[in-house]
Amino acid sequence: MRQRPSGRSRHRRVRDAAALLVGLLVAGALYGLLAPRPQTADARSDPALLEQGRQLYATSCITCHGQNLQGVESRALSLIGVGDAAVYFQVSSGRMPLARQQAQARRKPPLPQFDPGTAEGQENLRALGAYVQAAGGGPRVPEARGGALVGDDASRGGQLFRLNCSSCHNFTGRGGALLDGKYAPTLEEASPVQVYTAMLSGPQAMPRFSDRQLAPEEKRDIIAYVLAVRGERNNVGGFGLGEVGPTAEGLTAFLVGLAALVLVTAWIGARS
Incomplete structure (x- = not known):
């Protein structure tokens, strides 16, 4: 004979179902408050x-x-x-x-x-x-334009630029070649609002940087850095070599020295 569930068992099931319902309602409410709002039309x-x-x-x-x-x-x-x-x-x-x-x-x-x-x-x-x-x-x-998009901390902007942008645009925003005929353009002519909208929209091979990845104040500091190094020629002690980064002169010296070593070795071999 099938045993009917006791009153205590039914009460426990009702309580568990109510707890589950409350949990789902709380989770839905938290998601609605904390989740980013979709950018709809x-x-x-x-x-x-x-x-x-x-x-x-x-x-x-x-x-x-x-x-x-x-x-x-x-x-x-x-x-x-x-x-x-x-x-x-x-x-x-x-x-x-x-x-x-x-x-x-x-x-x-x-x-x-x-x-x-x-x-x-x-x-x-x-x-x-x-x-x-x-x-x-x-x-x-962004509603702000011109100087309002330029941050106050170009030093922090430089750190953020080197972390997020320099691998393609090099250390001073001069740009560089990528794969399949694509390239990272120079930032010499870009206005502050163009730099800002590029970070938001991710044109061509560039990734998007939402406000959760780079906060608006961080974007403004990056713009401050780009403007600060624009047109600079920090070539004390040597040639800039296109200002493609701090290793350019060392790499060039290594390649020139290696070629010279090969030529000297070939010359010695020919004489002997």
Whole structure:
């Protein structure tokens, strides 16, 4: 005969189920409070600004990136999720629209209507970015511009730059070659907002640095370092050799010395 569960057993099961339910509710509440909010499309933008951005997109971007920002195969990738940070970096630096298909977009003068040095260019960049942001979401352009994006601690910025950036851009931001025809561009001409948006959007072979990986104040300190070493020529005691890093002169001396040793050895062998 099947034994019925006792009252104490039923009470224990109810208690365990209630505890599990409470635990799930608490875990869900904590996740909702602590988890990063997804960068979704922003539908609160000015309708007139969005319409302006849509028209600019239709005349400058739609051929390669498609009518719905989904991209066109063999032409360009989707813009869903890139945010207006990527739009600002790519368009203000002249990398987009792309001049021709190649391994990496090269910096060139921007189109006149997107020149960040003019009021019209700034307005058009904001409109195009707002349209892409509203349609696909993604990292946002910082509200601060110019000197407000330059940190106060260039020394700490140098440490962060050497840790996160120097392996590609070398120690003073002069750039360098990568694989498959790609390269890390020089930072000589990049404005503070272009450096900031590049860190947010991760163009070409560059990784993205979210605010959880590099805090906003750390990004600003990196910009302070980039500006501090821009144009410097710290070549005391020798040649700079392109300023590609502190080992350049030692490596050159080693290779020249090795070649000289080989030549001397060959000369001695020939005489004997």
